[in-house]
Amino acid sequence: MSVSVEIPSTSHRRDSEPFIDSRTRRNSLQIAAMEEGPNSPSKSPSRRKRYSFSSISCFGVELTPDNIAVAMVYFVQGVLGLARLAVSFYLKDDLHLDPAETAVISGFSSLPWLVKPLYGFISDSFPLFGYRRRSYLVLSGLLGALSWSLMATMVNSKYSAAFCILLGSLSVAFSDVVVDSMVVERARGESQSMSGSLQSLCWGSSAFGSIVSSYFSGSLVDDYGVRFVFGMTALLPLITSAVAVLVKEQPIIVSAWSENLSLGSPGFLESSKDNLIQIWGTLKQPDVFLPTLFIFLWQATPHSDPAMFYFTTNKLHFSPEFLGRVKLVTSVASLIGVGIYNGFLKTVPLRKTFLATTIFGTALGLTQVFLVTGLNRQFGISDQWFAIGDSLILTVLGQASFMPVLVLAARLCPEGMEATLFATLMSISNGGSVLGGLIGAGLTQTFGVTKDRFDNLVLLIVVCNLTSLLPLPLLGLLPKDNTNALAKDTTDVETKSGGKFNP
Template identity: 80%
Template sequence: MLAMEVEQETRTSTSSRKKNRYFGGGGRLKCFGVDLSPDNVAVAMVYFVQGVLGLSRLAVSFYLKDDLHLDPAETAVISGFSALPWLVKPLYGFISDSIPLFGYRRRSYLVLSGLLGALSWSLMATFVDSKYSAAFCILLGSLSVAFSDVVVDSMVVERARGESQSMSGSLQSLCWGSSAFGGIVSSYFSGSLVDTYGVRFVFGVTALLPLITSAVAVLVKEQRLLGPARVQNVLLGNPSFLESSRESIIQLWNAVRQPNVFLPTVFIFLWQATPQSDSALFYFTTNKLGFTPEFLGRVKLVTSVASLVGVGLYNGFLKNVPLRKIFLATTIIGTALGMTQVFLVTGLNRQFGVSDEWFAIGDSLILTVLGQASFMPVLVLAAKLCPEGMEATLFATLMSISNGGSVIGGLIGAGLTQVFGVTKDKFDNLATLIILCNLSSLLPLPLLGLLPGDDSDTVSEGNVDIEMKSN
């Protein structure tokens, strides 16, 4: 996303006022050390909505499996397709910065994102009855979350700029905490509601949640831009606007192609692009082991808490460890622990007296903690690579590339699922698929040399402060 243009001479004079407005505030309620001003409440609520929208994830999985009768490979393809809006996040930032709606760059787009999300889930609750219409509506819902994520991330960048690392970290903690709280709230109910009322009911409830994003948009303090001049400039192809856009694209390209940015970006992409077997394992646990939606909701609750533990693990013990060592250690340990899923598939856990349910909970907990701890360095690395003056734009670009790697990994996993003949009721080669996907995680390790060396850990305060989250 693009950073908002602010006149140079006003930056210095307003920095102290901004600090008091967003972080200082006398007498106001605080959370994670952040003053709960209307602006910050709006930011926290948008992140909360992103977390609580997890209510629909299990419902979507069961709908694709049971109602549409799709195979694991088809489900994986739809999941990858739904992630496409996350690959062009810089475009949303550019639109938000350049084309104000009804005079606002932030408010109006938050309202629009919420309405789009409500529309998509309303359609899922009523009219959708094929895999193509389901994929389209899931894509719309993903676009809604991605666009609101870019808008609120830009607000966080504006508030973090010029603040100390401690203050910036406090704001990030508020964002992460809000999202995690939303995820925990929705986790258990995501399964029990599917069990009790069915997937259509869950889609209907989910349709109400994005409206919270639209509602809190009124809390955003933003000066209205008078007149439609900027929009007309865009629509009529004003030469000055086109020239400014071209210069922004050239500036972004020049930043990305620098070796110290391009090479680590290649590693991030390849690290994320290794194949996944999640869809096939979901079909096995539900169709073969008989895991119910309610039980999977409990597992999801455990993994939501485990995700917070992973963030705490990184923040408490790993944040000062060189990035190369973190990636090396977490990848090797994660590959080894990922192999424990083979125990569940082959039934080896039962020979040790551990039930499938308890093994699934323990396995998910450990893998989630490690996965979150290993993903945090990706965010930190992306923040370090951003040069001063275009932090938001380049960060969004790097996160889009990272998300692109995840999509590629999911599609490769779908292809391997098809090749190994794993279907909704045939799992003979599932153990082999899991082993192959886990071993492929080791493939990027020879490229660790592309990452900055240990002496690169000292970076400017402004760059370190741009630690943002990604889906």
């Protein structure tokens, strides 16, 4: 994206989970109308009925209460974008940080997304008030509300800001893991086309949330200041707590559970050891390890988003209100990207999708050079219109190219501890994103790009975009044809790893 930076920042190739993942965001998954795959022997007529009573559907997925809850959590992740511009301007104008410092804070705030398997393990193994899903959604929403309340009232240094952003990131990451576990349970065994439809519903909800908050993210900063925006944002995570009541989950009898899995008990330790062994046994299988390695390397290429944000605000003097309009355009573009993937790309083999989107994304990313050098004005295109058009195209392409990553990761998960294993795969992806951000921060510092010096910004943009091509020789690590192969590969992995997980 040409004109803004998110905290943590995201490149056009990555997951845009709020307050990460970048790309990371951020990371992530699919909603299905059924809890298990079509070949599951345990599927009963009553269970089938449980997930098919609704006649209302979106992207081909029935809007059951569970699915609505998951979609609403994704919606909250999108609508939390209300504070992104406020955070960026707060770090730049109130704390007077340079682009490299901003990128480092972004990487620090992304740390909760690197230990997502821990949240999955906690959610699967430690029911809170008798529930594995509901209670943790409530807790995540309250934690998010606390973090933004602190940003609105008490934060006054880069360290306290980093800590509060970290708490907000932890809130989103934990709720993301909880809904991931629900999603993967339903996506298991589905075809690539259905998985794509489920993914489209999730990311469509997130994109809709971004659209709702986009324009006001800039105008509210202009009119009322960053503290007011932080205060409004503090109300949004409470939606996550509220929709927890929609999750259909049988309560666990705590006394019976504690007898078997109390901390320090032989049963708990043995169960934990078995789960770790099975997760490692799954990850080291070539069918899982090689695609995961490619995703990590694909995410680990650097980007120049923080430097571009400083350039467009300090050099081109783009206002918060205008950047809010740009964010609105990119939010709509993200939804368009979801639609393009759902309509045309969800049945295309992964290798072809990655090859095409990476090459086009690199070429289009280089158009940022026009904005930095002013070449666009020689063609009669103002900086504002060029920034909007450039961001629109890059966002559409970036969203369409990242969705196959999520589809692949979810469908690699065997049955059982879905939250833990899926979180492991996405944490590896997020780790690549954080590494890419830190490399970008290092390049920004090396090239001498600061909040008021942009002499080498063109070189930074060129280097960051060309490095996006480096993972392409490794496309052979991905499955040749992912229409039905992944479901079979997942079954093979379950067999080789000694059975299925038992939470």
